[in-house]
Amino acid sequence: METGKTTARNSHYTGIHMKKYKPLVQATEAEHAAMVRDIFSTITSGYDVMNRLVSIRRDVAWRRFAIKKISLSRKKLFLDVGTGTGDLAIEVAVHHPHACVVAFDLSGKMIDFARKKIEKRRLSGKIQLARADALAIPFRSNTFDAAGIAFGIRNIPDRIAVLKEMMRVIVPGGEIAVLEMGLPEAPLLRRPYLVYLNRVIPLVASLFSQNPDAYYYLGDSIANFPRPKDFLELMSDAGLENGRFYPLFQGIAHLFMACKPKRGI
Ligand SMILES: C[S@@+](CC[C@H](N)C(=O)[O-])C[C@H]1O[C@@H](n2cnc3c(N)ncnc32)[C@H](O)[C@@H]1O
Incomplete structure (x- = not known):
């Protein structure tokens, strides 16, 4: 049963190279909470622009x-x-x-x-x-x-x-x-969307965000969210x-x- 805590939903995400933040499957709850505090205090000014763009x-x-x-x-x-x-x-x-x-x-x-x-x-x-x-x-x-x-x-x-x-x-x-x-359930959509999450969004973030690594966390956290x-x-x-x-x-x-x-x- 789902516990409500972060679970490894998509193991193909465990290999993501997140420069600054640990992949969620390796992080404790305390580490996840610390990452979140760091991320949302460092992406504030570009946050709206990134939301609208991506x-x-x-x-x-x-x-x-x-x-x-x-x-x-x-x-x-x-x-x-x-x-x-x-x-x-x-x-x-x-x-x-x-x-x-x-x-x-x-x-x-x-x-x-x-x-x-x-x-x-x-x-x-x-x-x-x-x-x-x-x-x-x-x-x-x-x-x-x-x-x-x-x-x-x-x-x-x-x-x-x-x-x-x-x-x-x-x-x-x-x-x-x-x-x-x-994540879209349909495999035909899911694959390209994963590429978009893991490759395209971090690229856009490198142009518009003060903390581009936060956008690797974005994809990882979406992949680990319950169905x-x-x-x-x-x-x-x-x-x-x-x-x-x-x-x-x-x-x-x-x-x-x-x-x-x-x-x-
Ligand atoms: C992805 S942003 C969403 C912001 C906004 N609701 C929106 O629609 O764009 C997540 C927000 O949750 C906040 N947050 C994270 N953990 C929290 C907590 N334990 N209590 C209150 N806010 C929290 C973060 O600081 C961040 O501003």
Whole structure:
């Protein structure tokens, strides 16, 4: 059974030469967490450009799809976990004008960057930012109407603990959305996509990122993320109900949705 911790899903990835970061199959959870801290405090300024380039702007469409799936018309307080440069929080604030957003990240540099973007978009009145850890969310139980994490859970080894924390802070019946990268199941697509992940993206990163080695980690972490049905099982193990997923762009990403039970937690 899937434990929620990093597992070797694709052994062909073990040979990757990652100059600065260990392949995940060789890293302990503590080493994985340390890599993540290092990576996200060193790629901040090129992060948005890289996202838009390597996903051909699909990342924007995927976040938009995610927030459309959460029926925020009746949901007013939204929590964005691992907000990074604030894109999911901004999408919620722009497309659901009645909603208020609290967004947090472990990286102070990401939060500083997000703050500037949010001020520029004149959304500071609608989005509160904080520096915090998804493994110990500093809010009371049953506070938020819904919570989301976009491209973040892959980077946290103890995924079940994150899901439990997100579930704790939302109201009973509230929804959780997890947007995450994946690998296409079809072999005909998977092979070229692996070449794209392992060869093309690091090349692009060498031009646009301050820490190109971080983009070897990207491919490695995607390859080691659980398959969709295993991740759904993990959501259920965390106590969430009505789990479902939506493949995006042939499975290059997935949106997972689930609810906190109405009673009993
Ligand atoms: C790939 S970025 C995603 C950022 C953003 N959500 C987006 O849609 O682009 C992952 C983010 O998760 C943050 N992160 C990693 N571990 C975390 C933790 N334990 N608690 C909170 N944030 C964390 C990183 O600092 C990083 O900003």
